Amino acid sequence: MNTKDLVGVGIGPFNLSIAALCHDNPQLEVAFYDKKPSFCWHPGMLLPNTYLQTSFLKDLVTAVNPQSPFSFLAYLVSKKRFYAFLNQERPAISRHEYNDYLQWVSRQLQTLNFNQRIEKIDFNNDTFEVYLEQNTAPVISKNLCLGTGKRPHIPAAVKAQYHKENCFHAIEMANHKRDFTNKRVTVIGGGQSGAEIFLHLLQGHDGEPQEINWVSRRSNFLPMDETCFTNEWFSPKYIDSFFPLPSQAKTQIVDEQKLASDGISESTLKSIYECLYDKKVAGEQQNYRLRPNRDLTAAYLSNGLVLEAHNKFDNTTEHYHSDIIILATGFENALPEYLEPIKHRLDLNNEQQFHLNRDYSIRWDGPQNNKLYALNAGRYSHGISEPQMSLMCWRSATIVNDLLGREYYDLQDDCSFVEWRNPTPFDATQHKLSA
Known part of the structure; x- marks a missing residue:
């Protein structure tokens, strides 16, 4: 065998x-x-x-x-x-x-x-x-x-309405027969996928929607942090320092680093803003609404799908009538x-x-x-x-x-400019304060 x-x-x-x-x-x-x-x-x-x-x-x-x-x-x-x-x-x-x-x-x-x-x-x-x-x-x-x-993450508020026809995950977007002409479309998710889909709808690649809502839990449509020192988190030396940490400390650190891996590319944000500006200059009727800082609370059927959201900025409740809901809500x-x-x-x-x-x-x-x-x-x-x-x-x-069982590939990478861990543990006996 x-x-x-x-x-x-x-x-x-x-x-x-x-x-x-x-x-x-x-x-x-x-x-x-x-x-x-x-x-x-x-x-x-x-x-x-x-x-x-x-x-x-x-x-x-x-x-x-x-x-x-x-x-x-x-x-x-x-x-x-x-x-x-x-x-x-x-x-x-x-x-x-x-x-x-x-x-x-x-x-x-x-x-x-x-x-x-x-x-x-x-x-x-x-x-x-x-x-x-x-x-x-x-x-x-x-x-x-x-x-x-x-697997795709489906928010609890929309699980009862989730199916392939008019409420689907972003991972299925390109597989659908897409005609958004005169449809009310809501995109949920403020990361890169949500931004790409919102731009795709704005540009009318699959017909001109009647209305486009872009909803996100985040405080704004935030850029991915791609600066050089942030990118030190994506290096072998950082993993060597990170892995031995206590579990609770790891969880806190990773949660604080969210925008280093889950923000929107600056070029995508710029394209969206330019598209919105060009529409304003052209005098087009506004058919879009950008709605950050909202938490979904419910979804139900009433002359189409209705999404209910809590506006965390002014502590109010909002409702979005939608013919199509696209979930750019990541994976789990x-x-x-x-x-x-x-x-x-x-x-x-x-x-x-x-x-x-x-x-x-x-x-x-x-x-x-x-x-x-x-x-x-x-x-x-x-x-x-x-x-x-x-x-x-x-x-x-x-x-x-x-x-x-051997180092076939050389995995050493010593060019890191950040010291994540204390290289020399503190010895109190060597650092006594004078009276």
């Missing part, structure tokens, strides 16, 4: 990065599975004129192996548009181009298996048994890497059903989230030589960079090194 060194569950950018780095190591027997028919990165969010908030150099491989044939620069050269890419001088690449890059890599890796849904995972005889929907015999592996992502953790056979062996907190070790493996009661690595599951253990693509490749290399 062919026992794999690693089976990856789900093929998104994170597991794709691991697959690309494993390609350099023929001694590793790996396989990755996904129920999708082929690779596509959040197809429902591939709207026109939407861009990444991360540098193209933070791709699948470059930070640990710039010579890799799977780098974004290698992709540009293969597509014969290296110079055109440089000439455009855009600060970020489009979601469409990034998705095309990821698909280009996926087509070159023989370890990826699509149209393969995983039903359950069990553990017997010191190996994991991965049961695929169409196979009776399981795939056997020493280790697993869980990369199936998170959910324990995958396929883990049910071994769920009782995993170390979970009260929110059913994994407790992770430094090497991104889940703490569990099984043999330490058999590991379940979890991707995008360590925001409160490894820091704010964990759900982002900024340190994706560095994390992938950490996992590959751990599989190999």
Whole structure:
């Protein structure tokens, strides 16, 4: 029986990065599975004129192996548009181009298996048994890497009205037959996705809405903090300092850093403001309302959908009549059903989230030589960079090194200008005050 060194569950950018780095190591027997028919990165969010908030150099491989044939620069050269890419001088690449890059890599890796849904995972005889929907015999592996992502977060106030026709999550936006002509549309969420959808509606790409409401819990439509010292939070040295902290301190720190990863790009805010100004100059009838600092309190049917919100600024109640509601409300953790056979062996907190070790493996009661690595599951253990693509490749290399039991990839990065931890603990005996 062919026992794999690693089976990856789900093929998104994170597991794709691991697959690309494993390609350099023929001694590793790996396989990755996904129920999708082929690779596509959040197809429902591939709207026109939407861009990444991360540098193209933070791709699948470059930070640990710039010579890799799977780098974004290698992709540009293969597509014969290296110079055109440089000439455009855009600060970020489009979601469409990034998705095309990821698909280009996926087509070159023989370890990826699509149209393969995983039903359950069990553990017997010191190996994991991965049961695929169409196979009776399981795939056997020493280790697993869980990369199936998170589920859309649906606010409690709208759950009763949530369905695919007129109340849907932003991740499904591009998949819908969109005609917003003369419709009352409400966008909920003040992050990047909400901003992109609001701009998309303003520009009338899918018809001219009768009314557009943009609602957010935040005090205003706030920019992402992309300044240089803030970006020190997205570095290996910061993770080294952050990981040993007490859990309560980590939670407080991460919550304070929200706008470093979940704000709106300055370019998007500028485009929205310019669009609003141009409409005012042109004398167009105002069909939009920007409404920050509101908490949703209810949603009900009455001649269409009606949203009720609490205005935290003046402590009043508001109602928005809507034909369509788009939830740009992010994602939340959910324990995958396929883990049910071994769920009782995993170390979970009260929110059913994994407790992770430094090497991104889940703490569990099984043999330490058999590991379940979890991707995008360590925001409160490894820091704010964990759900982002900024340190994706560095994390992938950490996992590959751990599989190999040696430092195959050099992960040292000593160029950090901020001292996060006290380098020399205070010794009171050496600092006595004179009388």
